[in-house]
Amino acid sequence: MVQQRTNPLRKYIRNRKLPHFFCPGCGCGQILNYFLKAVDDLQLDFKKIITIGGVGCTARIPIYLNTDSLHGVHGRTLAWATGIKLYRPDLKVVIFAGDGDLVSIGGNHFLHASRRNLDVTVILVNNFNFAMTGGQVAPTTPFNSVTMTTPYGSKENTIDVCKLAVSAGATYVSRWSTAKPIQTVKSIKKALQHKGFSLVEILSQCPTNFGRYALRTGDPEKVLEWIKNRSISKTKAEKLNEHELKDKFILGEFIDKKRPVFQGTTLFKEEDN
Amino acid sequence: MNKNIKHEGRRIKSGIHFILGNYAVVEGALAAGCNYFAGYPITPANEISELMSKRLPEVGGIFVQGEDELFSIYSVISASLAGAKSMTATASAGFNYMQEGIGYASAVEVPCVIIDVQRCRGENFATQADVMQMRWGASGDYESIVLAPSSAQELFDFTILAFNLAEEFRNPVIVMSETTIALMRERVEIPEKESIEIYKRMYTSLTPEEYLPFKAKNNSPPEFAPMGKGYHTLYTLNYRNEDGTMDWDAQGYKKLYQRITGKISENKDKICITESYFLNDADAVIIAYGSEVRPALDAIEMARNDGLKIGMLKLITVWPIHENLIKEIAKNIRRIFVVEMNIGKYAKEIERLCLPFCPVTNITKNMGIIHTKEEIYAAIKEAW
Structure with missing residues (x-):
């Protein structure tokens, strides 16, 4: 007799919503697991976690979670997060955003939430393209890549989201990939415990769209291989020059510091008489 | 909830005042219990943000100057879902941007108040040109509740009314202000606290196991569940079943929007005031x-x-x-x-x-x- 065993993290899932809609080989399912593993390891009160998704593949992660969630508007996740966090500082707000959601349409909100040091955690799933809409170029798509809207290759430079977050004022920033589960879970745990704006960027494979158009393979393993080959640790990267770092993804923690968190644009003070 | 309530006693300034229409809006909102405001600078609505930034923190509320109107409307919406009484204010050009959020708030049934101080395109002259945009400016099916004050006193009164209607029908309510009244100083009488009628949000008495977030009687809004208490409500713009799970069901979609529009269009006798x-x-x-x-x-x-x-x-x-x-x-x-x-x-x-x-x-x-x-x-x- 084969004994049926259920994933212990299943208790956090909206069972009625399964099976999920992610493509075979997509990284979103892995990231969902990494997040729940981090929550479970930390024994966080799941009732007090609010998850937010905008629009896109990654944005659908919250619809599978047994939490209070907001979903369905493109790019406004951090605006939503602000209203909840300021009014209910006792709640933990976690945002799942794709690269398009966070830094294309939501770029302005991203800058300002970083600047304010809003006390929320952003899990950015960077799959290098607009996947749900069919594989169009994104601000993270590598230069010269072929996508559905760059048939002759992309002539736009990419954005380094982690660098952007650090310079805008975020207080915990790291980048990992789905190929680094242990480091990713560890980093999500740090982010969830961090007081302030925390960003964990996770490079993730999209075999269906980015893989097929940009890398000419729909094989998830090969897409993951491509990410791995381009990835380099922060310690190693420090020893290389700009030319050697071209086309490389630097993995690691870029900042971890303390700064007062955002509570409102102006806070009451008794007038001096 | 904000624990730093400083001077709740300063919330309602009962008495007779000679104030700007935009200030009357702020006093009305505070009297109605507003405790979250976000807005982006735009003339002729600036005095609302300016007075809010002083008055709201004073009574323990939260003031945010958003990076844009989209931030303002969406943070107002999410604060409301978290339990706040929230409001934003803008003028015509900014009102365009807010349509996106108004569409979401209508679909997900979020009470909130939006003040639109109408102005001519690019210029701060008098107009009522947004009257149709206030009805159906966002994509998708919904019905709006829009109130039109004609004086500073009515700006005060109707802002309170707007909060009450928003809570009762779980719908955004727009106060259609105009340059004319917003920037005019007039006599405004603020009543005693006891004589101001406030509609209090009703939360469900069901347990998380029994509760269905979008189950409601015909032409009525559903009951709210408090956030962070294990009711795991999904507030999605997409079609969702009564239990809140995202889905597609043609009959269900029809029924959902019949109810969302019907709660306004079939309750006109309750809502309409002339x-x-x-x-x-x-x-x-x-x-x-x-x-x-x-x-x-x-x-x-x-x-x-x-x-x-x-x-x-x-x-x-x-x-x-x-x-x-x-x-x-x-x-x-x-x-x-x-x-x-x-x-x-x-x-x-x-x-x-x-x-x-x-x-x-x-x-x-x-x-x-x-x-x-x-x-x-x-x-x-x-x-x-």
Whole structure:
């Protein structure tokens, strides 16, 4: 007799919503697991976690979670997060955003939430393209890549989201990939415990769209291989020059510091008489 | 909840004041219990943000100057879902940006208040040109509740009313302000706390296991569940079942939007408020809303002195439109005049209702300035 065993993290899932809609080989399912593993390891009160998704593949992660969630508007996740966090500082707000959601349409909100040091955690799933809409170029798509809207290759430079977050004022920033589960879970745990704006960027494979158009393979393993080959640790990267770092993804923690968190644009003070 | 309540006693400034219309909005919001405000600078709505930034933290509320209007509307929406009474204020150009959020708030049934101080394109002159955008400016099916004050006092009163309607019907409510009244100083009487009626949000008495976030009676809003208490409600713009799970169901979709629109359109008698002037013996009736009711009333006085029996229906609720009442009036009179400051937008809606019964004459002015009573009276005489 084969004994049926259920994933212990299943208790956090909206069972009625399964099976999920992610493509075979997509990284979103892995990231969902990494997040729940981090929550479970930390024994966080799941009732007090609010998850937010905008629009896109990654944005659908919250619809599978047994939490209070907001979903369905493109790019406004951090605006939503602000209203909840300021009014209910006792709640933990976690945002799942794709690269398009966070830094294309939501770029302005991203800058300002970083600047304010809003006390929320952003899990950015960077799959290098607009996947749900069919594989169009994104601000993270590598230069010269072929996508559905760059048939002759992309002539736009990419954005380094982690660098952007650090310079805008975020207080915990790291980048990992789905190929680094242990480091990713560890980093999500740090982010969830961090007081302030925390960003964990996770490079993730999209075999269906980015893989097929940009890398000419729909094989998830090969897409993951491509990410791995381009990835380099922060310690190693420090020893290389700009030319050697071209086309490389630097993995690691870029900042971890303390700064007062955002509570409102102006806070009451008794007038001096 | 904000634990730093400083001076709750300063929330309601009971007494008689001589204040700017925009300030009356702030005092009205505070009297209604507003405790979250986000706004982006735009003239002629700035005084609302400015006074809010001083008054709201003073009573323990939260003030945020957003990076744009989209931030403002969405943070107001999410604060409301978290339990706040929230509001934003903008002017016409900023109101465009907020449509996206208004669409979400309507679909997900989020109470919130939006003040739109209407202005001419790019210039701060008087207009009522957003009247149609206030109804259906966002994508998708929904119904709006829009209130039109005509004075600083009404800006105070209707802001409270807006919060109450928003909570009762779980819908965004728009207060249609105008440059004319927003930037005018007038007498405003703020009542004692005890005599201000406040609609308190009802939370479900069901357990998380029993609770279905979007289950509701026909033409009614569903019950709220508090956030962070294990009710795991999914507030998605997409179609969702009564239990809140995202799905697609053609019949369910039809039913959901029947209910979301029906809770407004089938409750008009509860929502719509009008005021009547000299209707009893009127041969003709002016329909007006917002600041235009003021010169219109003066024009009626001129007409009555000359023996023309004319009355007025003042619309406090511009949307939903009080169809039955307007039709009833049209049946018994010779002509309807619609006075408004735009190219004649609301007049088309009145024509739709009244043309089988009586002719409709537009008295429009689209020059960035309110009608004079003489202009209105001249137009009445010409058509009489």
